[in-house]
Amino acid sequence: MTAATPSPAATPSPATAPSPSFTPPTRFAVPGRIAVGDQAAAVWQTATLTEVRRETPYASTFRFAVPHWPGHLPGQHLMLRLTAEDGYVAQRHYSIASAPDDSGHIELTLDHVEGGEVSGWFHTVAEPGDEVEVRGPVSGFFAWPGDRPALLVGAGSGVVPLMSMVRHHRARDLDVPLRLLVSARSPEELIYARELGAETTPVFTRKAPEGVAVGRMAAAHVAPLLAEPPEGGWEAYVCGSNAFAEHASRLLVEAGQPVDRIRIERFG
Numbered sequence: 243m244t245a246a247t248p249s250p251a252a253t254p255s256p257a258t259a260p261s262p263s264f265t266p267p268t269r270f271a272v273p274g275r276i277a278v279g280d281q282a283a284a285v286w287q288t289a290t291l292t293e294v295r296r297e298t299p300y301a302s303t304f305r306f307a308v309p310h311w312p313g314h315l316p317g318q319h320l321m322l323r324l325t326a327e328d329g330y331v332a333q334r335h336y337s338i339a340s341a342p343d344d345s346g347h348i349e350l351t352l353d354h355v356e357g358g359e360v361s362g363w364f365h366t367v368a369e370p371g372d373e374v375e376v377r378g379p380v381s382g383f384f385a386w387p388g389d390r391p392a393l394l395v396g397a398g399s400g401v402v403p404l405m406s407m408v409r410h411h412r413a414r415d416l417d418v419p420l421r422l423l424v425s426a427r428s429p430e431e432l433i434y435a436r437e438l439g440a441e442t443t444p445v446f447t448r449k450a451p452e453g454v455a456v457g458r459m460a461a462a463h464v465a466p467l468l469a470e471p472p473e474g475g476w477e478a479y480v481c482g483s484n485a486f487a488e489h490a491s492r493l494l495v496e497a498g499q500p501v502d503r504i505r506i507e508r509f510g
C-alpha cells in the first residue's frame with residue numbers, strides 16, 4: 243500500500259460535535275433499499291483509486307473501487323486510513339460525494355490543506371491503482387434519504403456531503419423540494435461548479451462574476467427560502483468550518499428555521 247509521509251504530529255481528526263445549542267432531531271426512517279448494516283460498516287476494506295478529477299485549483303475528486311462497499315445514505319462520511327511501510331497510520335474522516343446508487347464505487351472530494359498529511363498525499367502522490375483503506379459509512383445523523391424537503395447550506399469543501407444529496411435527488415428524480423446555498427471564495431474555487439444547476443445559489447466572498455455581489459452569506463440569501471417553506475417545512479443541513487456552521491445556523495434560526503430541524507456537520 244502506498245502511504246502518507248509519517249509525521250509524529252499527526253493525529254486523527256476529532257469526531258464531529260453538534261453545537262451546544264443544538265437539539266438532536268428525531269431519527270429518520272431509512273428506506274430499506276439503501277439501509278446500511280452496522281456490521282459491514284465496522285470493517286476496514288481496501289479501496290482502489292481509479293480516477294482523479296480536478297474540481298478547483300485546491301480540490302480534486304478521487305474515485306475508488308470498493309467492491310464490497312455496504313452502501314451509504316447521502317450525507318454520510320467514512321473513515322480513511324493510510325499506513326506507511328514502517329506501520330505509521332494516519333486516519334481521517336471524509337464525506338462521501340457520490341450518490342448511493344454508484345454501486346461498488348465511492349467518490350471523495352478533498353481540499354489540499356497546506357501542510358496536510360493525508361490531503362497532501364492525495365494531491366501530490368496518489369495515482370490510479372493506489373490502495374487505501376476505508377471503513378463506513380459513519381454517522382446517520384447527517385444523512386438525507388430523500389424523504390423530506392432539504393435546505394442545504396455549505397461552504398468550501400462543506401459542499402461535499404450536500405452534493406451527494408443533490409446527486410441522489412437527481413438520480414432518483416425525486417419530487418421533494420431541495421435547495422443548495424453554497425459559499426466559495428470565487429467562481430474558480432466553487433467545487434462542482436459545472437454540475438450545479440437551478441437548485442443552487444452560489445455566494446462569493448472574495449470575487450464574483452460581473453453583476454453578482456461579493457460578500458458573506460447573509461439573511462437575504464436565507465430569508466426568501468424560509469418565507470415560503472414547502473409543505474412540512476425544510477430539514478436544514480449545514481456543513482463547513484466551525485465558523486461557517488455557527489454563522490449559517492444563526493442565519494437560519496433568525497429567519498425562522500426551527501433549531502431542532504438544523505443538522506450540522508463540522509469539518510474543523
Ligand SMILES: Cc1cc2nc3c(=O)[nH]c(=O)nc-3n(C[C@H](O)[C@H](O)[C@H](O)COP(=O)(O)OP(=O)(O)OC[C@H]3O[C@@H](n4cnc5c(N)ncnc54)[C@H](O)[C@@H]3O)c2cc1C
Pocket residue numbers: 252253255256257258319334335336337338351352353354355356357358359360361362399402403507508509510
Ligand atoms: C465528518 C468530517 C468530514 C470531512 N469531510 C471532508 C471532505 O469531504 N473533504 C475534505 O477536504 N475534508 C474533509 N474533512 C476534513 C478532513 O478530515 C481532514 O481534517 C483534512 O483533509 C486535513 O487532513 P490532513 O491530514 O491533510 O491535514 P493535517 O495533517 O491533519 O493538518 C495539517 C494542518 O492543517 C490544519 N487543518 C486540518 N484540517 C483542516 C481543514 N479542514 N481546513 C483548514 N486547515 C486544516 C491543521 O490544524 C494543521 O495545522 C472532514 C472532516 C470531518 C470531521
